[in-house]
Amino acid sequence: MMAEEAYKAREDVVMAELGDGETALLDQASMRYFTLNETGRVIWDRLREGASLQEIVKALVEAFEVTPQEAGESAREFLEELFMEGLVRKV
């Protein structure tokens, strides 16, 4: 996965808040269900707009007390997972 690539959440993946900082995602194509923590939610919100890794890292650094390096590693790992699960597409 290249750092300059941008990703977008698939339109048929829907989101709902579960409370206590948790968010649920449902892939309506496969009816598979996922849950996100607060960090995942910040990333997912960016992905709904179609964000690059750089933009996601910036959002994480603003939202949480993390260094750009830590945020970058977490975001890259998470994006990889979302891409593997087919929840995001490259734009």
Added chain:
Amino acid sequence: MNRVWRFPFFFLGFQDLEEVLPPLEEPLGGLCCLPLEEGEEGKPEETFLCLPWEGPPPGEKGFLPVFAKEPDRLRFSPEEKAFTLTLGPNRALVSPARGEARLHLEPRDFQEQSPWRKRRFLTDLILCFLADRIAFSLHGSLLSRDGLGVFLAAPRSSGKTTFALSLLEEGWTLHSDDYCLVRSPGRSPLVSGLRRVVHLAPDTAKRFEHLVEKRLGITNLSGEKEGVFLKSRGEACLQEVQPRILLFLEKGGGEKSTWEPVLVRDALPLLLEQTLALDTGGMGEARFQALAALARGARLVRIRAGREILERRGAAQAILEELGNL
């Protein structure tokens, strides 16, 4: 317009259908609705029309199945934003956004087939109207007492109806034992009954014989349960309730009843199992969020109890009392 029926929160007018659709013995044959009183009129913005059939929808392609188990019976066209519903030779093209349905009904088919056929078609027609516009269906029992709403979700043959009728014996109001409607006019979703018919397996019918007002014969699709109207339903089916307790009854409970709390994250997939497929015209997220709000706003409990326990008088009430909050 010949007839207008009142549902929990909207009105449905059937136009020029007297000849093809003879009056039903009960209002829409088991749906939770009542005809309007003479002189009473539905508000125009809440009134849907059914019109005579004018032909099939143009460009039938790219359909999405919305009845998960019966994809061939009901198809949604994203281009037309309309549903095509079929049951035998009967067809309806339903446009929820325009508030109208074009029908082609074969009276002979309805006359020759068992009564459930007409009821089934009309129930599905209502679901089509609701599918994208104001509400969606959720399978389960809805009960209330003293302002406390309880929604009971359960897989087949787990004792859901037995549990619900057991509470009815203890003075609870049963709004629906089968399909309910969910809508979210505000932050907290409201639930109401959709079908008035309760389907009973032979042993359940015997146990709760004293609650039955009228037997309707075999009315479910698989043909092993009998439909009945219960006594004292009144307009309970038309009331909207905010469930404060969601119960998930599990199959195969033992001789002792047990319960445990359920997290919202675990309850949501259980609720999803009780809905139709979500993605009908881009409304999937609204439905998903309504289900999440329903779970967030309620106490969530998983119950295991064998049928022998549930059939004992007062057993369901005792389980609820054990949970507290009653």
